[in-house]
Amino acid sequence: MSGSGEEGSPGGTLLAAPALAERGTEPSRLAPLALRPGLLAAPLAALGERPFRERQILSWVYGRDVLDPADMSDLPLGLRTALGGVLAPLDMRIGHVSRSADGTRKLLVELSGGHRVESVLIPDGDRLTLCISTQVGCAMGCTFCATATLGLKRHLGVEEIVGQVVLARREVAADPLGAGHLTNLVFMGMGEPLHNIEALLPALEILTQQWGLVISPRRITVSTVGVVPQMKRLLEETHVRLAVSLGATTEEERRAIMPVTRRWSLAELLETCRTLPIKRRDRITFEYTLLAGHNDSDEAARRLVRLLGGIRAKVNLIFWNPFPGAEHQRTSRERIQRFQQILLDHGVNATIRESRGPDIQAACGQLAAAADSEEFTALDVPGTVLGRTEY
Ligand code: SF4
Numbered sequence: 001m002s003g004s005g006e007e008g009s010p011g012g013t014l015l016a017a018p019a020l021a022e023r024g025t026e027p028s029r030l031a032p033l034a035l036r037p038g039l040l041a042a043p044l045a046a047l048g049e050r051p052f053r054e055r056q057i058l059s060w061v062y063g064r065d066v067l068d069p070a071d072m073s074d075l076p077l078g079l080r081t082a083l084g085g086v087l088a089p090l091d092m093r094i095g096h097v098s099r100s101a102d103g104t105r106k107l108l109v110e111l112s113g114g115h116r117v118e119s120v121l122i123p124d125g126d127r128l129t130l131c132i133s134t135q136v137g138c139a140m141g142c143t144f145c146a147t148a149t150l151g152l153k154r155h156l157g158v159e160e161i162v163g164q165v166v167l168a169r170r171e172v173a174a175d176p177l178g179a180g181h182l183t184n185l186v187f188m189g190m191g192e193p194l195h196n197i198e199a200l201l202p203a204l205e206i207l208t209q210q211w212g213l214v215i216s217p218r219r220i221t222v223s224t225v226g227v228v229p230q231m232k233r234l235l236e237e238t239h240v241r242l243a244v245s246l247g248a249t250t251e252e253e254r255r256a257i258m259p260v261t262r263r264w265s266l267a268e269l270l271e272t273c274r275t276l277p278i279k280r281r282d283r284i285t286f287e288y289t290l291l292a293g294h295n296d297s298d299e300a301a302r303r304l305v306r307l308l309g310g311i312r313a314k315v316n317l318i319f320w321n322p323f324p325g326a327e328h329q330r331t332s333r334e335r336i337q338r339f340q341q342i343l344l345d346h347g348v349n350a351t352i353r354e355s356r357g358p359d360i361q362a363a364c365g366q367l368a369a370a371a372d373s374e375e376f377t378a379l380d381v382p383g384t385v386l387g388r389t390e391y
Pocket of ligand 1 (some may be wrong): 080138139140141142145146150189190191192223
C-alpha cells in the first residue's frame with residue numbers, strides 16, 4: 001500500500017484498520033537481535049574500535065545467545081561498558097506457556113507497549129517446529145481466523161521476529177524433559193508476513209546466515225493469503241519455502257471469506273504462482289481450510305484440481321478450528337477424506353493436516369493472544385491507516 005488505508009488495505013475501506021501503535025524501541029540504541037553486518041560499523045568507529053569487533057559481537061549475540069555486552073568476556077572492558085550505551089536490552093519475554101495434551105506448547109510473548117503475540121512449538125516425531133507471528137493482530141480479515149478479530153495493532157520489528165526464535169530456543173533448552181531442538185520454522189502465526197515484509201526480509205537474513213542463527217532456509221516456510229506483489233520479492237530475495245492459503249475455489253466464495261481477494265483476485269494469485277521462481281524439485285504448498293457447506297463439496301475438490309493445473313503444488317487440507325463468535329462449521333473427517341481422495345485421484349499431492357494444540361487454542365487459526373491488554377478492534381473503520389508496508 002502507499003500510505004492510505006483505503007488504497008492499501010486488501011478490501012479497500014472494509015479492511016481499513018486503526019492507526020498503528022508505535023513500537024517502544026529506543027531510537028538511540030540498537031536492538032541486539034536486529035544486528036546485521038555493517039550496522040555496528042559507525043558506532044564502533046565512533047568508539048575508536050576496529051571493524052573486526054563487529055564479528056565478535058555478532059558471534060556473542062547469535063552464536064552464544066549473550067545479549068548483554070557486560071557478559072561478552074573477550075571484549076576489552078572499556079568497550080563492554082561503552083556498548084551498554086549502544087545496544088538496548090531485549091524488550092520482550094515469555095509471559096506464559098500453555099501446554100497441550102499432544103505436546104504442543106503455546107508461548108504468550110509479551111512485547112513493548114503492553115502488546116502480546118503468540119508463538120507455538122509443535123513437536124512431531126524428530127521435528128520440532130516453531131510457528132512464528134509477524135504482527136500484533138492482522139488486517140486481512142479472514143473469516144475463519146481468530147487473529148482477524150483483533151484487527152491490526154502493529155507490525156513486529158525485526159528483533160521481535162528473531163526474538164521469538166531466541167525465546168523459543170531458551171524455552172526448549174530449559175525443558176526438563178529435554179525435548180530436542182528447533183528444526184523448522186513456519187510463519188503461520190498471528191499476522192500476514194508479507195504485509196510486514198520490510199521486517200520479515202532482514203529477520204530471514206538473520207535467521208539463515210552463517211553469522212546469524214544458521215537455520216537452513218529449506219526448513220523455513222512463509223505462508224501468505226496472497227499479497228501478490230510481495231510473493232515474487234520474497235522468492236527473489238530468499239530461498240525459503242512458500243505456502244499460500246487458498247481457502248476457496250471461486251472468486252465469489254474467496255471474496256466472502258478472504259477479503260484480500262478484493263484486492264488481488266484468485267485468478268491473479270494463481271497466475272502469479274505459475275510464474276514464481278520456484279526451484280526445481282520444489283513446490284508451493286496450498287493450504288485449504290475446509291468449512292462445512294462452503295468449500296468442501298466434491299465439485300469444489302474438482303475445481304481445485306483444475307485451478308492448480310500447471311503449478312508445482314501440494315495441498316494441505318486443514319480442519320477448521322472453532323473460536324468464540326465464529327460462524328463457520330467444522331467439516332467432518334469423512335468429508336475431508338473424500339475431498340482428499342478426489343485430489344489424489346487426479347494426481348494432486350494432498351495431505352490432511354491434523355490439528356495440533358486445539359485444547360490450548362494453539363491450533364491453526366485460533367491464535368488471538370487472548371490476554372492482549374487492549375480491546376479488540378473493529379475492522380470496519382473507514383479512512384484510517386492500515387500500516388507502513390507498501391503493496
Ligand atoms: S489467516 Fe493469516 S492473514 Fe488471515 S486473518 Fe488470520 S493471521 Fe491474518
